[in-house]
Amino acid sequence: MKILNGKELAGFIKERQAHQVASMNKKPKLLIIRDSDNPVITKYVVLKKQYGQDIGVDVEDFFAKNPTEIASKIKSANQDNNISGIIIQLPILEKDQTDSLCNLINPTKDVDGLGENAKFDSATATAINWLLAGYDIKLSNQKIAIVGRGKLVGAPLYKMFKNSGFSVDMFHRGDDLTKLNQYDIIITATGVPGLISDSMIKPGAVVVDAGTASENGVLKGDISSEIRNRTDLTAITPITGGVGPLTVTCLFDHVIQTNE
Numbered sequence: 001m002k003i004l005n006g007k008e009l010a011g012f013i014k015e016r017q018a019h020q021v022a023s024m025n026k027k028p029k030l031l032i033i034r035d036s037d038n039p040v041i042t043k044y045v046v047l048k049k050q051y052g053q054d055i056g057v058d059v060e061d062f063f064a065k066n067p068t069e070i071a072s073k074i075k076s077a078n079q080d081n082n083i084s085g086i087i088i089q090l091p092i093l094e095k096d097q098t099d100s101l102c103n104l105i106n107p108t109k110d111v112d113g114l115g116e117n118a119k120f121d122s123a124t125a126t127a128i129n130w131l132l133a134g135y136d137i138k139l140s141n142q143k144i145a146i147v148g149r150g151k152l153v154g155a156p157l158y159k160m161f162k163n164s165g166f167s168v169d170m171f172h173r174g175d176d177l178t179k180l181n182q183y184d185i186i187i188t189a190t191g192v193p194g195l196i197s198d199s200m201i202k203p204g205a206v207v208v209d210a211g212t213a214s215e216n217g218v219l220k221g222d223i224s225s226e227i228r229n230r231t232d233l234t235a236i237t238p239i240t241g242g243v244g245p246l247t248v249t250c251l252f253d254h255v256i257q258t259n260e
Contacts, residue, residue, distance in 0.1 A: 002135050002235035004208065006127070006246040009134045009225065014055060020256055021056040028259040029058040030111070030252070031077050033070055034089035037063075040212050044244070052250050057084075057255055067097040071104055078106040085111035085255040090152055098151060111254035114151055120254045122156030127246035128187060128208060129160065137185070137206055137235060144168040145183040147196065147222070153189035153210050171213055193220035196227065203232040210243040212222045 013180055021028065030052060032045055046062055052059035060083075062072040070088065077083045086109045090100055102114040110118035113126075120126075132139065144161060148154040149172055161168040171177060173190040180200040188196055189210040201207060201223075211222030221239065228236065237243060 001231060001233050002137075004131050004235050004237045004242055005134050005139075006131050006237070006243055007241035009130065010245040010249040012254070014051070017249075017252060018055040018254060022044070024259060026259060028057055028084040029082055030085045030087070030255050031060045031062060031073075031083050032087055032089055033062045033064055033073055035064045035066070035070065035092050036089075041091075043219065045089055045249075047244070048248055048251070051252060054149070055252065057252060065131075067092070067094050067101060067169050070097075074101065074104045078104075078109065079121075083109065084258040085109050085251075087112040087251070088114075102151075108258060111251055111258065112152075112238050113156065113248055113254070119156075120162065122152070123250040123254065124153045124189075124210065124243065124247045125157040125160050126248045127208065127243055128153070128157060130246050130250065131237075131243060132185075132206075135235060136199065139166045139185070140175070142167065143182065144185045144186040144187070145171060145180050146179070147171045147177065147186065147188040148173060148190040148211065150189060150191075157187065180207050188222040192222060194222070194224045196223040198224055198226040198230070201227055203229075206234050207236045208243065209237050211224060212244070 012215040034041055049059045063071055077086050086105045103116050105115050107117040107119050111120060113122040144166055146158050148153050158170045169209040173192055173195060177200050181202045187208040191211050191213040193213050193215050209221040209223045213220055
């Protein structure tokens with residue numbers, strides 16, 4: 001069984017990025033806007049700040065009090081030539097404001113690829129593509145299931161796969177998930193710990209767990225521990241170091257591209 005180690009793949013790309021940034025006349029800068037100190041959000045912000053430092057990209061972490069302040073910061077950053085990329089660290093507290101705020105970001109600076117007119121594809125969806133390709137997981141002639149319709153993962157990945165002509169179905173976390181045992185590749189990103197149980201995964205399947213939640217201070221994914229103990233799967237992401245590291249790598253690839 002293959003372990004889909006995104007951290008290992010990210011290491012190779014990171015080295016290339018550091019050389020790219022070192023050769024630039026102007027250092028790129030990423031602005032992260034958030035309104036929460038939730039442990040999961042804080043973890044990803046810290047990872048991005050460290051990654052930026054490692055490859056020579058400046059990272060500003062801006063804490064906003066409300067959607068109005070988020071919007072104001074986006075508008076000023078759109079006009080700031082020193083800022084190469086802008087992201088809103090999701091989820092924000094007022095989730096119904098997510099689309100309108102993401103759409104405020106200048107499409108050329110929307111490095112997370114979440115706005116309607118973003119120049120880039122979704123960083124997380126692209127990272128999952130990189131991960132599967134990096135471990136030679138074929139998508140053609142496979143039944144693919146995506147669990148979770150979120151803006152960060154499910155929705156953009158479904159669109160990406162559909163546009164590529166793959167056979168893909170989308171499930172909401174409230175759907176009948178027992179049907180997942182009919183699929184060859186399952187990608188889940190709901191943020192509900194243990195939502196996907198052992199009986200939902202057939203032998204030989206590929207499982208990508210992109211869900212992240214905090215339960216009693218411990219970061220957990222969507223799949224149950226029983227699934228991780230199986231030896232009859234084709235491939236599975238590790239508890240940590242699967243999709244997350246490659247998402248950060250892809251994000252910074254977009255930041256670098258805005259500066260080229």
